[in-house]
Structure formats: structure tokens, C-alpha cells
Amino acid sequence: MGSQRQGYRLKPQELLVVVICLLGTLLFLSFFWDTGFHLPNSGWVMFYALVAGAIVLEYFMFKLPPEGNHQSMDSTIFLAALFIYGPKFSLMVLLVSAVIIAFNRRHVAWWKHYYNFVTYSAMIIGAYWVFEAMGGTLGDFKVVELYAYVGALATYFFVNVLLLASYFFLLYRNQLIPVLAHFVRESIFAYLGILLFSIVLLILILKTNMFGVFLFLIIAVLLSHVFKQLFLMYHEINDKANKDQRTGLFNHSYLEEKLDEYIQLYREEGKAFSFAMLDLDDFKKYNDLYGHPQGDKLLGFVGSILKEECEPHGYICARYGGEEFAVIMPELDKNKARLFIHQLRKRVNNSPFEGVDVLPHGCISFSAGVMEMNADTYEKSQLVGFSDRAMYISKSKGKNVVTVYGEQTFIPQLFEHEINELEQQIKVFLSKDVYTFKHSKRVYSYAVDMSQVLGLAEEERRTLILGALIHDIGKLEVPREVLTKRTKLSQDEWELIKRHVTFGKEFLLATGKYNDLVPLVELHHERYDGGGYPHNLKGPEIPKLARILCIIDSFDAMTTERPYQRTKSFTEALDEMRRCTGTQFDPELVAPFIRYIEQRIEQGDIPEEALQAFEQQQKQQEPNERI
């Protein structure tokens, strides 16, 4: 603590709080300065009773809808004590009860308790001054002095409102007048009731002594209980209006309400926030297979995960509709938001649920689009629309991916249907060799990004992306046993695997439609130094797009689990690529790729499969090395 305080300067508004506290304390002490505090024994008994009363009333606070408003009746005790026994008695009751309450609520910062105490002191003293000035006399209640009582109560109220408003004004920089108006508007009726109750308590104490206090407390506690029920009911109904029953998340209309609020906050106070749209991958397939009731369970399960992850941070997550979810992340910029959604995606991936192994990714997954609020966005529908678009890009990149709006590469509508067509082709691998299927989709996804990074022309871009998707199609001809073999391959088997580039070429030529992709499929294993297969081409003899594909393909192979290779981490793989620059890879093309991957590492944007494969390998390796 000491080191933290060094060099800490009080801000002006904090200084003002300190000054108010000091003044209040001096005022409090001035009442006890000369004579101290003495009571007869019977006085002490009443004193204890009123302290207990103040504590009980403070504990059984009235909660009032809407959110966060509460009204404690302890003021009735202080005022009744003031009118009967005078300011010293009342202040002492306040002091003792405040100390006990502060002790009981140690989790609240001490200076808040202190400011609260000073506020109450000032209220009591202010009320006393006005009461005296208007000719009120302590002790018995006299109807003729009604104006003095009313004056004292009004002073009590206004001192309270003033100090409370200035507290929020000073510490939270809210505007003074609106805050004041807000307080008066919100609390005036409840408050007036409480003030009038002090006259009731006063008469009760005068007439029946201790029994009056007792009676009053019981009534107050019962009332507080009734109010609490009302408050709970309000909340329940409020929840029903704002929540989606299936998932327990907020619903669409609540989300829109909140989005409006955050957009306004952004415009007025410059508070940043990010927004994400999430869409469960292949949910329709799950629904079709297991039926809607089970699909609903899956939605509820995902909802509970989202809630668990978002709530601690104060993020708002809602079910946008169907299998779409939305998250508002206050104070996060797009990179932090991407990181958060990434972690969320990993958490969802790693959450086991009945039947999800039939999905293409073998687990629950979602595609997401993230967008940071910016000055160009005027309307919530824009925010939703842009995030939605980024989310669809994620879908087209192979799903289970997070895309930030503005950074994504647009896939021209022109060849979208071609992508779908080729995707159907490689789906054959789902049953034969899942690795090759996933590998193809990842390589495709890298290719989409790389075509952007390298600024390729439209035609080249199409060729690279489609070629990346289909590049391993020749492996269809390689027997399953060879593809998935875990032990070292024999020479013959190697030769067979190597031939997949030729098989691929034949496959494409046979269908005829994608002849322009042949170079990529056939030549993506050629090396820059001429040591590759099948034609030992060298340097510029290899088409540029095939050289790019070779880089991407090798990188993904290195960083994911393959039967006949050791998995590398992203950073290790980059080192390996630098080492092979000029031999295996084209130096000019490898450099931008390394920069691109480094950027992704920085952003924590590493595909789940790569991470998992690496971790799994680390675990397996230890025992193996010992043998």
C-alpha cells in the first residue's frame, strides 16, 4: 500500500470529499467538546434501544423498484431521538449504530461508511438548528410547534439530497442539477413518509416508552418484508419480459434496448464497446438428427456457458434468435473482444454434449463476427448487420472461426457457388480421412487471408482459394490404411502418397470444369530449390500460386497432427519456415506469410486444432522419450 500511495495526488473532487468529511467531523465533535456525553441509567436503556432500532431498520431496508433504489427507515429513529432527547443523544445513537454497521459490512470501503456518517451528522445538526431557530422545544410533542417540526424535517431532507447528489457529482462526475432532480423525483414520497413516521415514533415513545419503540420496529420489519416481496415480484416479471426462456439469456428486444444505451454512451461520453454475433455451426444438422427437443437442450447448454463466461465481466449476452447469439462487451476494443470470443469459442469447443460428435467439427462450435463501435456507425441495425456479415465470412472460412469486421477478406459472390461445389467434393474425406478434410478447410482459410495480404488480382485470388480447397483431392486414391498409418511409412507407401498430386491432376482433368486449378493441385509439393515432386521444377518454373500454396500447406501440416510427423507450435513452425527459406520456399512469398502469422500469434488467433494437436503431442512425447 505504501508504495502505491507514493506520488498519489488527490484529485480536486476527492479533496472536496475530504473537506466535507473533515467539516462534518468537526461539527459532530463541537457538540461534545465541552461537556462530553452523560446519561442517567434509564437514559442509557433508551439509548441502547434506539441504537438497536437504528441497526435493525438499516438492515431491513426497503428495496424499491426499479433497480438499486432503497430506503432505510433509520432516519425516523434519529429524528425522534433528536426531538425528545436533543442533538447529543441523537448524534451518539448515530455514531454507535454507524460503527456497528460499518463493522458488520467490512466489505464496503471505510470512507464510504465515513461519508455516510458525516452526511447523517450534518442532516441531524441542520434539522436541529432549524428546529431551534423556529422556536421548537425539545421533549414533549406540542402541536403548536408544528411548523418547527416541519421545518426541521424539510431541512433534514434537503441536506441529505444535497450531500448525496454532491457525492455522486464529485466522485462520478455526473451533472449536479439532473442528479439532484433525479433524487428528489425518485425518493420524495417514500422519504416524506419516513419523515412523518418520525413524528409517530416520537409520540409512541413519549406515551409508552420502550414498548413504543418495540411496536414501531415490528411494524417496520413487517413492512420491509412486504416491500421485499413486491420487489422480488417486480424482478420476476421484469426478467420474464427481458429474458429468453429457453436459454436464460436476455432476449432480442432487451439486447436492442441495451445497444441503444451503449451507442448513446459512446456518442456522449466516448465509451468504447464491441459487439459480437455468434451462430452455432451446423445446428440444423443436429436438429434434424436428434429432433427439436434435443436441439433446444443444446441451445440451453450453450446459453448457460455463454452466461457463465459473460456475467463475471459484466458483458451482456442475448439470444438473438434461432441459433444466433449476441454479446455486448463494454470497454473492449476489437482485439480484446476477438480474444474474448476466441476463448469463449474454445470453451464451447471443449464442452462435451450428447451427440455432437456427428457434427463436422466433432464438437459444439460457433462462427462469430466481431465489431468495435466506431464513429461511422449511426444505428444499431448497422452494428448488427456488419457483425452479421463478418460472422458469415467466418462461416465461409470453414466455421468455428472468429472474424473481426473490417479485417475480413471479402469472398466475391462470383465464385461462392464454386466454393460450395468443391466443398461437396472434399466432403468425401469426412468418412475416409477427417484430417484431410479439416486440413483442406484450414488451408483454404489461410488462402483466403493470404490472397488479401498479397493483394492478388481477382482471377488469381479465385484460383488460389479454389485450388487450396481442392489441393489434396488426389488422396482419394490413396488407401485409407496408408493415409492414417501411425507408424513409419515404407518406401512404397511413400511413393504412393507422393502420387496424390498426380491423381489430383487426373481427377480435375476428368471433370474438366476446373482445369485452371491443375497447376496448384499438381505442383504444390514442388520445392523452390528443385528438390520437390513430381517434376523437380525449380524457382520461377513453378507457378507463383503453387509456390504460395506450398507455403500454406506446409505450415498447416507442421502445426497440426499428422500421422507421420511431429507437431510444431506456431512459433516453432515459423522458425522452421525461416530456415527453409530459399530452399523449400520462395523467399519473396514466405516473408509476407510470416508477417501474417506473427500478427495472428500476437492477436492470440490460433486455430483450435493446431493448439490441441500440439498439446496432445507434448503429453505423449514424455513417456516415449523415456522408452
Add this chain to the structure above:
Amino acid sequence: MVYDGILLGLIVGFIRAGWKNGLLALSQINIRFGWVFPLLLLGQFGLYLLQDKFSFFAQFNGYIYIVIYVTGLSLLWLNRHQKGLGIIFAGVLLNFVVMLANGGRMPVSLEAAQAVLDPIYIDMLMSGDAVTKHFLMDESTRLSFLGDIIPLGPPYPRSQAISIGDVVINVGVFLFILQLLGKKSKPNSNSLPENAL
């Protein structure tokens, strides 16, 4: 006087927890060095019996009480994290302080005593002998506001003069028993829904 808090706590506690759960919860009471408390009670009782017979005990019983109090206080301090026991500690401390300030005995206010107590008892107090733990307060009594100044009488079922420390102790006992009975016996809840394998 402590019994009032125990009784009230048990009644409210059993109403809230139910008979079976309440008994079950009560059996799981766990206070560090809890077994010492009955010994302290026995010690007090023994002292009460012995002081009439041996002048030694009458002479030093103030000190012996101090020893008993300090032991009790330190045990409560060890257990202060349990709800209610911290409050009991505060109450015992209040009583202890006023007794310490007045030579090991508790001052009783005449007003309070007269209001609710049997006149015979008051006579005994005034004469200054017998009644071990108590004496009648006067101008010279220190911290008299912590003494037995609170008269308890009809409609309350018992007539007694008690101190603020006693009140605090009872509140603590009440809360302690209430939370003891309020404890849920471990429900078999799984945090995940059943279909989440």
C-alpha cells in the same frame, strides 16, 4: 439469561428448518475447543457453592471469575469466524470490561432492580454480602452504563435486570443457533445439467 437466546434460536430455527433437518444440523455443531465451555460453566457453579463454605473462595472469587472470563473470551476469539460467535465475544467483552473496572463484580442499578426484582434480593444487594457476582452501583461505580441497568419484566416472562452485554450475547447466541439450524445438509446437486456428459 443466555438461555433466552438459546431457546428463541431453537424455536425459530426448528420452525424454519423442520424437525429432522434441524436435529441433523444441530448434531454437526463444530466449535474449536467447544468442550471447554461446559467446564467453565461447571467451574462457575462450583464457585457459587464453595464460596459460602470457604472464606478463601469468597475472598478471591473476583480473580477466579477473571480467569474464567479470559478463558471463555479467548475460546470465542478462536471461533469468531462462525456467525454469531463474534457477537457473543463482543457481548462477553462488554460485561468483562465493566466487571474489571469494578473489582471483578457486576454493578446493578437500583432503579432497574426495584422495577422488576424481588425485594428480598434487593435487600441482599444493599447489604453488600452474599450474591457473589453483583453489587449495587453508586456514584463511584465506573462505566455504569455497561452494568445491569436494563429492567426486564412483564410482559416479558422473566423478571431480571440485565446489561447491554447480556443483550448482545443473546443476539449472538440467537444468530449462531439460527445459522446452525439453517445450514442445508449437502444436496446432491450437479452443476451441469444431466445431459451434459
